[in-house]
Amino acid sequence: MSVSPMPKIVLSTSCVYPESTASGFEIAHRLGYDAVEVMVGIDPVAADIDAVKKLRDYHQVEVASIHAPCLLVTQRVWGNDPWEKLERSAVAARTLGADTVVVHPPFRWQRDYATSFVEGIRRLNASTGITFAVENMYPWRTGRAELKAYMPGWDPAEFDYDHLTLDLSHASTAKQQSLDLVGQWGDRLHHLHLTDGRGSLKDEHLLPGDGDQQADKVLAKLTERGFSGHVVLEANTRRSASRHEREEKLARALAFIKTHLGATAPTPAA
Template sequence: MSASPRVCLSTSSVYPGSTASGFEMAARLGYDGVEVMVGIDDVSADITAIKALSAFHELPVVSVHAPCLLVTQRVWGSDPWGKLHRSAEMAHEVGASLVVVHPPFRWQRDYAKGFVEGIGDLEREHALTFAVENMYPWRTGKREFQAYAPGWDPHEEDYHHVTVDLSHSATAGQDVMALVRSLGDRLAHVHIADGSGSVKDEHLVPGRGAQPCAEFLQHVGASSYAGDVVVEINTRKAKDQTEREADLVEALDFTRRHLA
């Protein structure tokens, strides 16, 4: 029987804490590695600093999350392809083998037009996995806005590698078990979190929402999946550091238990 996937921590899980505190907590709480969310924290975009944090905490960087959010539109410049090349550069420098990327926003028309083919070109050029993440329609009340192009569901496009995020599947109202089965060996990366199915992207501790997190992890653990499972939860509402750490420990224990 093959070993269970590594369970790693996204640095976004400690926000508003820093990237450095993400590494420190991941190491102290027993995570197997770190995913760096490149964001508005200057350290997250500094390759030298990330290499130093990884070495100091003796913790590998397993993946790099490209700066694809609305709040990171100016991180590493304004050219979306330039951001992905910089993400690949960071991945190579820190020893990561995978870059997580969101599909373009609809208003990024030129970027979106050649996105599917461009991702394949990037994989060949950089000899890295670029795993496109499942997203969701934006909703306000009864109104729905398709914010992503060519679409929010990567299963419908010809991507070689996909990241599945269970908070996003909750927000989209998507059957995540049907999604993971349809992807087969295109599943390259997992963001484990939970959601209640509200219009907000909640990133709850797995087991606290309505997603079949345990069933999903059991399926992944029993399959030939060779990627990592990254805890990406929202701890912003934690009253203090003790509560934040308790959430991170609960998420780690839940994930390891059901993967095994």
């Protein structure tokens, strides 16, 4: 009986914000993460692929995935053409040895991009050799009002994408349960953003286990299924009072992931 390989445990460079992409590689190496996910646009270095390559080689930490610059705050990174951003993300992934690009659904005001998005993602998957995994988002709410911010929609499971990224904080904000989504998505689940939330109107990105998404059971379910994608910590540590406190949180999260994936390797102390 064959045994599925353990998923790579990956640190998103967004976890160290407001520290730099360079700090993300340094901390990933020190704490023993398998790889990093580069959030393009978190700082100028993240958009400079030659600089990221030097960080990868210096710290000897591989790059597992690229998060395309599709957030509100990264709209001007790599130009204004959203398709060019995705093409450049694929080039970055190939250059850095990554196999996955994470992309959000288009905003509603990006009408031309949104109209051809489903077909365009399928084309990129076929033409680039890189897996584009569309991430679940959530409806924007203000009290009782709900704004339809994404097009064709915030829930990627409703559309014909081959590969999906599950973000636990986004699921919480959308009033969903990630454990249910793992079952519903089946083999379309390619990539995991491990975090948490408490159902707030805001996207909280808590440390896994600190919210309502049963992160421990999600990891156990993935192990049971033989999930071979990447488990990426994408948590908010910006309120940490010091580097030491930030590293302690990220070390604790790594231990949580290893425990509930069933890994037995020791986790270095922060």
